[in-house]
Amino acid sequence: MKYIDEYRDARIARSLAAEIAHGTTRPWVLMEICGGQTHTIMRYGIDELLPRAIELVHGPGCPVCVTPLETIDKAILLALRPDVILVSYGDMLRVPGSQSDLFRAKAQGADVRIAYSPTEAVKIARANPDRKVVFLAIGFETTAPANAMAAWQAKHAGLTNFSMLVSHVLVPPAIRALMTSEKNRVQGFIAPGHVCTVMGCGEYETLVRDFQIPIVVGGFEPVDLLEAILMLVKQLEAGEARLENQYVRSVSYRGNLPARKIMGEVFEIADQKWRGIGAIPQSGLRLREEYAAYDANKVFDVGELSVDEPAECISAQVLQGLKKPTDCPVFGMRCTPENPLGAPMVSSEGACAAYYHYRRHAAS
Amino acid sequence: MSTKTIAEFTCPAPLPAKETILLGHGSGGKLSAELVRDIFLPSLRNPVLARLDDQAIVNIQGQRLAFTTDSFVVQPLFFPGGDIGSLAVHGTVNDLAMGGAKPLFLSAAFIIEEGFSIEELRRVVESMHRAAAEAGVEVVTGDTKVVEKGKGDGIFITTTGIGIVPEGLELSADRAKPGDKVLLSGSIGEHGIAILAQRAGLEFETQIQSDSAALHSLVARMLEASRDIRCMRDPTRGGVSSTLNEIAQQSRVGVELHEESIPVREEVRGACELLGLDPLYVANEGKLIAIVAPDAADDVLRTMREHPLGANAQIIGTVKEENPGLVIMRTPLGTTRVVDMLAGDQLPRIC
Numbered sequence: 001m002k003y004i005d006e007y008r009d010a011r012i013a014r015s016l017a018a019e020i021a022h023g024t025t026r027p028w029v030l031m032e033i034c035g036g037q038t039h040t041i042m043r044y045g046i047d048e049l050l051p052r053a054i055e056l057v058h059g060p061g062c063p064v065c066v067t068p069l070e071t072i073d074k075a076i077l078l079a080l081r082p083d084v085i086l087v088s089y090g091d092m093l094r095v096p097g098s099q100s101d102l103f104r105a106k107a108q109g110a111d112v113r114i115a116y117s118p119t120e121a122v123k124i125a126r127a128n129p130d131r132k133v134v135f136l137a138i139g140f141e142t143t144a145p146a147n148a149m150a151a152w153q154a155k156h157a158g159l160t161n162f163s164m165l166v167s168h169v170l171v172p173p174a175i176r177a178l179m180t181s182e183k184n185r186v187q188g189f190i191a192p193g194h195v196c197t198v199m200g201c202g203e204y205e206t207l208v209r210d211f212q213i214p215i216v217v218g219g220f221e222p223v224d225l226l227e228a229i230l231m232l233v234k235q236l237e238a239g240e241a242r243l244e245n246q247y248v249r250s251v252s253y254r255g256n257l258p259a260r261k262i263m264g265e266v267f268e269i270a271d272q273k274w275r276g277i278g279a280i281p282q283s284g285l286r287l288r289e290e291y292a293a294y295d296a297n298k299v300f301d302v303g304e305l306s307v308d309e310p311a312e313c314i315s316a317q318v319l320q321g322l323k324k325p326t327d328c329p330v331f332g333m334r335c336t337p338e339n340p341l342g343a344p345m346v347s348s349e350g351a352c353a354a355y356y357h358y359r360r361h362a363a364s
Numbered sequence: 365m366s367t368k369t370i371a372e373f374t375c376p377a378p379l380p381a382k383e384t385i386l387l388g389h390g391s392g393g394k395l396s397a398e399l400v401r402d403i404f405l406p407s408l409r410n411p412v413l414a415r416l417d418d419q420a421i422v423n424i425q426g427q428r429l430a431f432t433t434d435s436f437v438v439q440p441l442f443f444p445g446g447d448i449g450s451l452a453v454h455g456t457v458n459d460l461a462m463g464g465a466k467p468l469f470l471s472a473a474f475i476i477e478e479g480f481s482i483e484e485l486r487r488v489v490e491s492m493h494r495a496a497a498e499a500g501v502e503v504v505t506g507d508t509k510v511v512e513k514g515k516g517d518g519i520f521i522t523t524t525g526i527g528i529v530p531e532g533l534e535l536s537a538d539r540a541k542p543g544d545k546v547l548l549s550g551s552i553g554e555h556g557i558a559i560l561a562q563r564a565g566l567e568f569e570t571q572i573q574s575d576s577a578a579l580h581s582l583v584a585r586m587l588e589a590s591r592d593i594r595c596m597r598d599p600t601r602g603g604v605s606s607t608l609n610e611i612a613q614q615s616r617v618g619v620e621l622h623e624e625s626i627p628v629r630e631e632v633r634g635a636c637e638l639l640g641l642d643p644l645y646v647a648n649e650g651k652l653i654a655i656v657a658p659d660a661a662d663d664v665l666r667t668m669r670e671h672p673l674g675a676n677a678q679i680i681g682t683v684k685e686e687n688p689g690l691v692i693m694r695t696p697l698g699t700t701r702v703v704d705m706l707a708g709d710q711l712p713r714i715c
Contacts, residue, residue, distance in 0.1 A: 107384045337707055
């Protein structure tokens with residue numbers, strides 16, 4: 001398959017790994033931000049190819065994992081209303097809220113539907129004028145333009161039965177939160193290629209400058225990640241801190257301007273809670289006032305839920321690279337993808353779930 | 365905003381035990397296995413059921429019979445490469461064939477929703493007839509029930525089948541031994557993707573057809589080539605990964621696969637990339653996996669490739685002593701990973 005096979009080529013991958021090993025003289029701790037990249041690292045065993053001195057730690061970039069409990073609880077409450085059709089991305093259905101999940105709500109009779117694109121939710125609203133369609137709009141900057149487009153379409157079509165429950169998170173404030181934590185160990189970041197395809201890489205220059213840390217925008221195939229790691233190692237070994245772009249086939253400096261425009265028209269930046277991490281200032285998106293009629297929080301009186309997350313797992317330490325998922329005493333025992341105790345076990349892109357799915361032979 | 369630092373935050377408590385049936389209980393993954401282990405086996409246990417094979421092998425007055433049943437609830441009812449009628453025949457014929465049996469007779473029970481089109485029912489039954497004739501089996505008994513509008517999904521079909529097992533043949537998922545080879549009869553994921561593409565309204569340049577087919581003639585040829593076949597399974601719901609995990613667990617062995625040797629058609633790969641799915645977990649309806657003694661593997665493979673339904677057969681892995689109960693994939697990069705059994709259905713990823 002074009003644009004895929006060449007980036008999974010074993011010969012190129014091994015030669016990059018050899019170059020990394022050759023150029024590494026000291027230990028370095030690198031973090032990939034995106035859950036999709038974590039997934040590739042585990043699926044292809046990229047970490048097995050690296051010298052011991054390179055430690056990969058896995059960032060908070062799994063949108064399903066970091067969606068707050070309150071949002072999931074609200075989605076379930078809304079889904080259980082007989083007048084509501086709740087539309088969601090597929091992998092949100094299994095994510096546990098504080099009491100239940102959307103699969104169980106469906107089993108109780110809720111009308112929960114999976115969509116591949118948010119504009120499908122708008123179509124469902126058009127086709128069901130007597131029902132209220134709520135789209136669970138979650139994700140990073142990657143899904144924000146399509147989610148914004150759904151709200152825009154609904155507004156311009158004059159739909160009165162469509163709204164969105166929004167829980168959007170942004171990558172740069174999360175990197176800032178990680179870097180200002182006193183326990184931070186990360187010395188270089190692989191920035192998320194899909195997020196940067198939308199947003200460009202300009203935002204990351206500020207982070208490089210403020211924290212004197214190298215950042216390389218990376219893709220999602222094994223060769224992409226190995227190349228990004230090599231670029232980071234070269235900078236670190238040379239004592240440099242620059243922004244570089246490995247994922248040039250997709251990412252430009254300014255990003256996708258029409259996508260950014262629609263995002264800016266529909267959303268504004270707001271404080272946001274991250275499951276497993278906590279509140280991070282100015283790290284999320286909410287619907288602008290002009291779109292209040294499409295904000296499920298305002299359309300439905302579900303109240304402000306506040307759910308405490310009791311001390312059960314070590315996710316914050318995992319997401320900062322202080323501990324590996326396998327260091328957790330309940331990993332794979334009481335905490336599994338079927339019964340996740342914490343955010344990183346929730347979706348297949350979470351760090352703990354990736355270790356559980358792909359690495360139990362190494363752990364045992 | 366909270367004043368906690370990032371290092372202090374923790375995670376939520378687990379959900380209480382599942383008290384209702386979820387769709388995932390029908391996925392063929394871990395939730396399905398839990399139902400069998402916790403609900404069905406404790407009450408209905410007997411030595412034949414406890415083997416947990418795709419079919420029961422029972423001895424009636426010296427004659428070994430294979431006996432199996434399967435329900436079909438597929439939506440849409442008609443899809444590229446088949447329909448619920450042909451699927452209901454192929455599925456049960458294949459469950460008999462995986463026990464090495466020659467399929468003979470089927471029963472068919474129809475649960476039809478009020479308002480269902482008679483013309484569609486006729487098409488379904490005609491298709492069953494054609495599939496049965498091709499497979500050399502006869503539908504010799506049946507039943508019809510009608511449920512109120514809204515209490516069914518058009519039509520559900522249950523087929524039950526019996527067949528004769530040749531003397532001395534013992535195929536079972538607990539018989540895999542270290543050193544055995546894992547054979548796969550052809551490219552994977554076609555049925556699941558054909559159905560999904562229809563359901564999701566996805567249009568691909570090449571239409572992906574379901575691989576739905578009756579496998580008993582392929583099985584018969586394989587058994588003529590060698591009796592050193594330990595077990596056969598058709599990787600339907602849950603795909604190749606669930607089937608191999610079951611074999612690894614029941615035989616208490618490890619299974620090592622070679623990623624490059626697993627055939628996946630380009631259209632299926634493309635659709636899986638697009639939807640964020642792994643073809644190893646996607647359903648097949650016309651493929652089989654055979655665990656074969658090392659000395660017999662090449663002969664069996666050659667025989668499979670001479671049959672139209674096994675033309676793309678491959679040896680995809682080896683049974684190992686290490687990592688009992690786990691399926692390990694060796695990637696093209698030479699690294700390894702676990703191929704897990706999913707809890708429920710595979711869900712499309714958000715990005």
